């Protein structure tokens with residue numbers, strides 16, 4: 001026995017090594033991949049995702065889907081030869097699948113990849129974790145529009161408490177730098193016998209706006225997280241202290257429209273930053289019509305390139321012609337239910353409209369909640385203010 005063992009120990013080292021090499025070439029490994037959905041999706045693990053493992057030395061690849069025997073969101077590659085690999089994952093979501101996962105009804109393709117995954121002889125590497133990314137679903141929307149103003153205890157009218165709230169209705173961070181808000185030119189209805197709908201109603205490709213305000217910034221200074229909003233106040237103060245019948249506190253607004261004038265008619269609330277006034281068609285402040293305004297939000301870093309267009313047969317200031325392709329969202333309110341012929345926004349932007357009970361009614365319009373994904377509310381956005389907004393008896397600035 002001892003003799004045999006001795007013989008074995010005396011075998012040349014080179015023979016042992018070469019034998020071991022021959023065996024290693026046949027020894028394969030298992031590569032496990034876990035694929036996750038983008039952040040803010042309803043489910044973390046990505047189902048039904050094609051995962052491809054490609055050997056970067058010889059280009060050979062194999063593909064498996066997640067949800068195999070290893071479990072949800074997991075793909076397992078067996079019999080993987082030693083080498084260097086790239087792992088790639090792709091998942092196509094139909095409109096219905098995207099709606100279920102994000103609340104936004106839009107088809108999207110998600111991708112992820114990792115290169116330089118090293119597989120050694122017979123040793124399974126650490127599981128590969130991939131997180132899919134895709135174009136953001138959803139965008140900025142007007143969440144609440146409070147334009148009616150309120151009554152005063154003596155029956156007067158108060159309109160300085162107007163505000164607009166803008167909401168990130170998407171799955172990703174959106175930067176608000178250079179975002180503009182503007183009121184659309186045109187009457188809200190038959191205010192007096194000679195009132196006519198806007199002269200620009202037949203231009204289906206542009207929207208003509210009066211005053212334009214912009215969030216300053218160089219591109220990435222004002223992030224807005226998914227499910228969060230900003231409040232734009234006509235005046236960033238607690239209006240309850242000025243008019244006891246107003247319920248609106250805008251002292252914590254994110255921005256206000258400060259209209260600097262020599263007579264100081266507008267007050268600059270020190271605690272609330274001012275929007276940049278890009279264009280202004282007159283008045284003490286940015287008063288949007290209490291009969292019902294059209295409001296748009298759009299982005300431009302080149303405002304001076306937008307055309308200024310004279311109003312036909314009018315001495316009023318020119319209006320700004322905004323290509324509809326720039327517009328991110330629109331809201332339209334008219335004087336009453338019979339005012340549809342006065343619509344200012346093209347049907348492609350907004351197919352409907354809302355209307356309040358009366359001017360100074362203290363009523364507000366808030367976008368309806370379509371669904372909830374995790375803690376994030378997804379607001380209804382069918383490009384129809386009449387369907388997407390509900391009338392509230394009192395405003396709810398940053399109510400959620």
Ligand SMILES: [Ca+2]
Pocket residue numbers: 233234235236256257258259266267285286
């Ligand atoms: Ca103001």
Ligand SMILES: [Ca+2]
Pocket residue numbers: 236256258268269270271272273274
């Ligand atoms: Ca201010």
